[in-house]
Amino acid sequence: MKQRYDELRSEAWNLPDGKQKVTVLEEAVRIADLYMSKEDAYYARMSYSEAALMSGFEERFIVSFAWCLSQFEKQPELYDSHQLIWHYKWLIGIIWRFPQFGAVQIADIYYDFKRMCLQYGHSLRPYYSKIHMYALVSGHAELAQTYYEAWRKAPYDAMSDCRACEQNMFGYFHLASGRYKRGLQTLKPILSGKMSCRSIPQNTYSHVLMPLLEIDQHDEAAKLARKCSRMLKGPGYLEEYGRLIGYYAATDLNKAAKLLESTAAYAISNKTDWNRFQYLIGAKAFFSLWNEKKRKRKLNVHSSFTSEWVEAESERLARAFDDRNGNEYCQGLLAHKVNQVRKRRTC
Amino acid sequence: MSEMNFQVNLQGMIELLSKHLYSNPGVFARELLQNGVDAITARKKLGHSFEPKILIELYASKTVVIHDNGIGLTEPEIHRFLSQIGSTSKREELDGGDDYIGQFGVGMLSCFVVSTEIVLITRSALEGDTLEWRGRQDGTYTIRKLKREAPIGTSIYLTCKEDYEEYYEWYKLEQLMTHYGEFLPVPILLSEDRYERNINGALPPWQLDGQLALEYGETQLGHRFLEAIPIKSLIGEADGIAYILPYAVSLQAEKKHKVYVKRMLLSDQMSQILPEWAFFVTCIVNVGGLKPTASRESFIENELFFTVRDELGQCLKRHLMLLALTDPDLFEKIVKIHYVSLKAMAVEDDELYQLFIRYLSFETPYGMMRMGDILQRSSNIVVSSTLDEFRQVARVAKAQNVMVINGGYVHDFELVRKLEEYDKDTQVGVLDPINFTNLFQDLTASELITASPFLSLADKLLERFQCRSAVKRFEPAELPVLYNTNEEFNFLRMAEQTRAESNELFGSVLDVVIHEIHEVPYARLCFNYNNPIVQQAIDCGNPEMQKLCIETLYTQSLLLGHYPMSSEEMKLMNMSFMSALSIGLGQAGET
Numbered sequence: 001m002k003q004r005y006d007e008l009r010s011e012a013w014n015l016p017d018g019k020q021k022v023t024v025l026e027e028a029v030r031i032a033d034l035y036m037s038k039e040d041a042y043y044a045r046m047s048y049s050e051a052a053l054m055s056g057f058e059e060r061f062i063v064s065f066a067w068c069l070s071q072f073e074k075q076p077e078l079y080d081s082h083q084l085i086w087h088y089k090w091l092i093g094i095i096w097r098f099p100q101f102g103a104v105q106i107a108d109i110y111y112d113f114k115r116m117c118l119q120y121g122h123s124l125r126p127y128y129s130k131i132h133m134y135a136l137v138s139g140h141a142e143l144a145q146t147y148y149e150a151w152r153k154a155p156y157d158a159m160s161d162c163r164a165c166e167q168n169m170f171g172y173f174h175l176a177s178g179r180y181k182r183g184l185q186t187l188k189p190i191l192s193g194k195m196s197c198r199s200i201p202q203n204t205y206s207h208v209l210m211p212l213l214e215i216d217q218h219d220e221a222a223k224l225a226r227k228c229s230r231m232l233k234g235p236g237y238l239e240e241y242g243r244l245i246g247y248y249a250a251t252d253l254n255k256a257a258k259l260l261e262s263t264a265a266y267a268i269s270n271k272t273d274w275n276r277f278q279y280l281i282g283a284k285a286f287f288s289l290w291n292e293k294k295r296k297r298k299l300n301v302h303s304s305f306t307s308e309w310v311e312a313e314s315e316r317l318a319r320a321f322d323d324r325n326g327n328e329y330c331q332g333l334l335a336h337k338v339n340q341v342r343k344r345r346t347c
Numbered sequence: 348m349s350e351m352n353f354q355v356n357l358q359g360m361i362e363l364l365s366k367h368l369y370s371n372p373g374v375f376a377r378e379l380l381q382n383g384v385d386a387i388t389a390r391k392k393l394g395h396s397f398e399p400k401i402l403i404e405l406y407a408s409k410t411v412v413i414h415d416n417g418i419g420l421t422e423p424e425i426h427r428f429l430s431q432i433g434s435t436s437k438r439e440e441l442d443g444g445d446d447y448i449g450q451f452g453v454g455m456l457s458c459f460v461v462s463t464e465i466v467l468i469t470r471s472a473l474e475g476d477t478l479e480w481r482g483r484q485d486g487t488y489t490i491r492k493l494k495r496e497a498p499i500g501t502s503i504y505l506t507c508k509e510d511y512e513e514y515y516e517w518y519k520l521e522q523l524m525t526h527y528g529e530f531l532p533v534p535i536l537l538s539e540d541r542y543e544r545n546i547n548g549a550l551p552p553w554q555l556d557g558q559l560a561l562e563y564g565e566t567q568l569g570h571r572f573l574e575a576i577p578i579k580s581l582i583g584e585a586d587g588i589a590y591i592l593p594y595a596v597s598l599q600a601e602k603k604h605k606v607y608v609k610r611m612l613l614s615d616q617m618s619q620i621l622p623e624w625a626f627f628v629t630c631i632v633n634v635g636g637l638k639p640t641a642s643r644e645s646f647i648e649n650e651l652f653f654t655v656r657d658e659l660g661q662c663l664k665r666h667l668m669l670l671a672l673t674d675p676d677l678f679e680k681i682v683k684i685h686y687v688s689l690k691a692m693a694v695e696d697d698e699l700y701q702l703f704i705r706y707l708s709f710e711t712p713y714g715m716m717r718m719g720d721i722l723q724r725s726s727n728i729v730v731s732s733t734l735d736e737f738r739q740v741a742r743v744a745k746a747q748n749v750m751v752i753n754g755g756y757v758h759d760f761e762l763v764r765k766l767e768e769y770d771k772d773t774q775v776g777v778l779d780p781i782n783f784t785n786l787f788q789d790l791t792a793s794e795l796i797t798a799s800p801f802l803s804l805a806d807k808l809l810e811r812f813q814c815r816s817a818v819k820r821f822e823p824a825e826l827p828v829l830y831n832t833n834e835e836f837n838f839l840r841m842a843e844q845t846r847a848e849s850n851e852l853f854g855s856v857l858d859v860v861i862h863e864i865h866e867v868p869y870a871r872l873c874f875n876y877n878n879p880i881v882q883q884a885i886d887c888g889n890p891e892m893q894k895l896c897i898e899t900l901y902t903q904s905l906l907l908g909h910y911p912m913s914s915e916e917m918k919l920m921n922m923s924f925m926s927a928l929s930i931g932l933g934q935a936g937e938t
Contacts, residue, residue: 024734
């Protein structure tokens, strides 16, 4: 069985991020659970966690991480605390993406992460950056501002996100708050190619497209959209696809249709509602323009992916998040983003 | 308020360049050759008639002199271009269709990596004075007019720096000059004492035809390649040759292509010049229309770069399509070795899909088969989305004559799913392992009536394990049950096990994942009515024996399928095994 375990791990190494990679590593985890040591099972899960997260299976990451945490708590001397807390940081970055988790439950998790950072001597910088993001996407602007300031003041250490990711989030804060020029200025080091990492600049590109249209920088937007399309691959970029579809809905409807056809399946199978919500915002904007005319061309998407379904599902998700967050921010966001695309259409 | 200039520490700058900008100290050879060729190009543009030449002289005193008969430099040009870092005589034309190789004005600095002092003697084609410039590492320099008139052109004297003696040896210089300059269009001579050797002059590989290009590949790159494909991009002014590797390479393997800019070697380690899918080739390409980065070891990745890359990729595709018609044997050989790469290409490109799909192999219950053979055998295909699901059904599928293809390997699922678009007579279904048994032969109405209490009992017993039962007739008869799950089911099993081990905080998190984010699916245990034991169990009418039989067959199927067992299932297995033993031994006592 050790041989099969090694084979699976090496096979996974050769696979791009996606469902197959996750399935292969899941089998390795099963084998390790059945026939190998707890430590083997722990490290198999560490690889599985990363692949699950990068492939858009956040709920699988949560399960895998919970198991690793339970083992770590039992025998902390056996495992590397840095790696585990790093994964914990990922967890607090995604937990709010599921409206099924209540506000109190999420607050408890953030508190537990903060406790762990202090216990192992790490700066609270990642804690503040993640809780800032949670506040921002939940529509709690004042809290987001407070946490943003705490984040900028907290010292940078080895547990902090990489510089490119942080710069991206600084810029995103301004863009999400409607300060387009300031946001774009902040993101300049990324847009000019000076800062990058595994998910940057593709994530950044997707955020700046509509703001660029808003300030009439159409050529720059078109250039970055092309770059962005080239870089996005696989099911792990649902949010980015959604934003790109929204942008192309405004500028090149046929391109938007093509992109929708090649990515809609990801939105159907994905379980992370925030990512699906972001995707469906783009899809809703697309359908609102696509359905304006009678078209010969039939969209090659799954029969369940209709404009009616997109509308109903995006509204259901917005309500689900708002119920959790105790406001109407997501319903407003949905309407605002769709209107923005319609208002800025050039095609 | 007064304006001041930044102070630049040249010593630190040189260290920075040598350690970070350039990957090795030998790049000074490239920079000097480049300056020489550019100077000659500039002089040609003036309309001068001369025989262009670069001469590199090596002296026993560990001095190297590089002479070129190019345009030379005037005094203002020396001040501007040699003494200001970042100034270049070539930048005005940066965005135009320039003929120069260099453009950053930092090239000369690379000489300080191997030399303590640089002496440059030059006479410009534009004015008469012969000038001497001496630059030192501490950032100081002097210029003076020489009385003796030198020929038009430039000579650069480098004197050996401690620890860099190797770069003043014949073998090293020859190696460096050949490495960077063997295909440059200007004659380059290396000389020591009275011995002279031509560095360049050979025909570059991108100008060689098929067989000659293959021979070049074998002698220079050390492989007997399968094919040499000419590649070209008009917009990028690129010409090259792509060799198909004679061995399979991993998707993750680093690609290394040899890239020249205006015939000067840029890098022999470049990975980006061909599209990602083209990992089955290595290429040598000469590019005129792309901009190198400041380190001159790769290109600036702008729109043009990606257009050129796509154009080069198109050449590969076109050639392979042609090869399928003109040399089917070679084509098949290439497919056999590089099927992983070809699958990646076919998934993204409809034309290539049509070309390759019949030749590509897939895993079936009958072993690896080419799609052409699969389609001859059956036009009704079922594809599994994972290897695990394929394994669950492969054995029975074969016995039932159902063509199942394993879609669990990278790209296979998408490739098989696309078959319907390509061949209207083919039907492709996605394997649903839990309902796979629906394809099997049903029992007769009376048999079903007999089996009904047995199935109800099984459902009742297995409900707590999220499993439902069915009964069908299928082959092989010796298999009493078929247990099927899908990957969603397996994942939730894992989540439940984790739930049992987690603390309270994460226990509540996992409850949400198990009950709210996912719907709990059921596994399927299908009894085989062709199996004598199963028939006996159904017919016996003894609920106790039926219970034992159901529990034993259920736990045995988990064990054989390598499914993880919960503590309850383990307990069940032990108990049913002990009960069976006890009954058997009791009967043995009676006889």
